[in-house]
Amino acid sequence: MTFVRAVVERDLKLYMRGVVDLIGVWMFFGIAIAMLPLSIGPDPDILSRIAPGAAWAIALLASMLSLERVFAPDQLDGSLDLLLLHAPSAHVLVLAKGFAHWLVTGLPFVVLAPVAAIALGMELRGVLPLAGALLIGTPALSLIGTVGAALTAPLRRGGILAALIVLPQTIPVLIFGTAAVSETLMGRDSSAYFSVLGAFTLAALALAPYAGNAALRAVRS
Numbered sequence: 591m592t593f594v595r596a597v598v599e600r601d602l603k604l605y606m607r608g609v610v611d612l613i614g615v616w617m618f619f620g621i622a623i624a625m626l627p628l629s630i631g632p633d634p635d636i637l638s639r640i641a642p643g644a645a646w647a648i649a650l651l652a653s654m655l656s657l658e659r660v661f662a663p664d665q666l667d668g669s670l671d672l673l674l675l676h677a678p679s680a681h682v683l684v685l686a687k688g689f690a691h692w693l694v695t696g697l698p699f700v701v702l703a704p705v706a707a708i709a710l711g712m713e714l715r716g717v718l719p720l721a722g723a724l725l726i727g728t729p730a731l732s733l734i735g736t737v738g739a740a741l742t743a744p745l746r747r748g749g750i751l752a753a754l755i756v757l758p759q760t761i762p763v764l765i766f767g768t769a770a771v772s773e774t775l776m777g778r779d780s781s782a783y784f785s786v787l788g789a790f791t792l793a794a795l796a797l798a799p800y801a802g803n804a805a806l807r808a809v810r811s
Contacts, residue, residue: 593677594686601690604663605656612656616698619652623706634711641710642771645703645720646727646764653695653731654756658749660687660739661806670743674806684802685795688729688736696728712775719774723787727767730791733798734759740805763790 605612626644627637664670677683703721712720738756745751770783 593682594689597673597677597683597686598690598693601687602693605659605690605694612694615652615655615695616702618655619648619699619702619706622648622652623709626710637711638713638775641707641712642716642720642775643764643768644710645706645771646723646767648706649696649699649724649728650731650757650760650764652699653691653728653735654753655749656691656695657735657739657752657756658742658747660691660736661743662739662745662749665743680803680806681799684736684740684799684806685733687739687802688733688798691736692729692732696724696732699728700724716771716775719771719780723767723770723784726784726791727763727787730763730794731760733791733794734763737798737801737805740802741809743806744809763787766790 623645626640626648630636630640661670664673673683674680700721703724704717707714707717707720735752735756738752739749741755742749742752766783766787770780770787773780773783
């Protein structure tokens with residue numbers, strides 16, 4: 591746990607040093623949410639139907655914008671070798687990196703969920719389900735994204751390639767996250783969708799360290 595805390599604190603400081611890029615991620619989320627009603631139109635029925643999927647899709651795309659900062663800076667300055675040397679295992683390093691990425695992307699989206707829901711004309715009863723779905727599902731996005739970032743760590747501007755690798759793997763999270771909120775808005779029982787969403791996150795928590803370890807070994811061999 592000491593190593594995980596040290597890596598998370600270090601990564602948070604590095605993210606804060608690149609605060610302009612980080613603010614850009616948050617602004618992308620906010621601006622995309624604000625622009626959607628302008629492009630779709632003010633019809634509240636249409637907006638309320640697409641709001642859950644739109645919020646999830648925008649959160650997914652926004653989280654991909656910062657993947658380049660997960661491993662690439664460490665690879666560039668050589669600190670990745672030191673991290674791997676001192677880590678109990680590469681699996682722990684991948685988990686720590688994924689958690690730090692979630693703290694600066696997923697968690698802010700959860701906090702911004704009520705604003706997004708109101709901006710998209712969502713009914714108030716959908717605000718908490720949207721925030722809850724993002725809280726449960728966004729860790730999976732960060733963990734899957736961390737694996738993609740590990741695969742592209744040696745590449746300059748590898749963030750775009752990492753996003754292309756990661757996006758297909760995140761579609762199930764997007765589908766069930768959207769369904770969980772939509773079913774709640776329609777007055778139906780959405781507990782099964784939240785359960786599946788949680789299962790995806792648990793699966794990512796179990797599998798991402800092994801996939802990330804394999805990715806790091808592949809790019810460094």
